[in-house]
Amino acid sequence: MGIEPERVQMFHCSAAEGQRFQQEVTRISEEIEKLGSSPLKESKEKEEMDSNTGKKKKTE
Numbered sequence: 023m024g025i026e027p028e029r030v031q032m033f034h035c036s037a038a039e040g041q042r043f044q045q046e047v048t049r050i051s052e053e054i055e056k057l058g059s060s061p062l063k064e065s066k067e068k069e070e071m072d073s074n075t076g077k078k079k080k081t082e
Contacts, residue, residue, distance in 0.1 A: 028057060 031050055035042045 024061065026057075026061075028053065029060065 031053075033046050035046065
């Protein structure tokens with residue numbers, strides 16, 4: 023699918039582990055910021071470009 027393993031994460035915690043959930047969300051958010059833009063997003067933006075004009079197609 024072309025997604026780096028660093029971009030896919032999963033963890034388990036119960037409803038009673040609110041503090042752990044908060045820590046994991048913070049950790050993952052920091053990792054996402056370090057990774058930068060998703061290559062899938064960039065690929066989609068290229069596909070949305072009009073092949074005739076080279077300009078981005080309007081999406082509604």
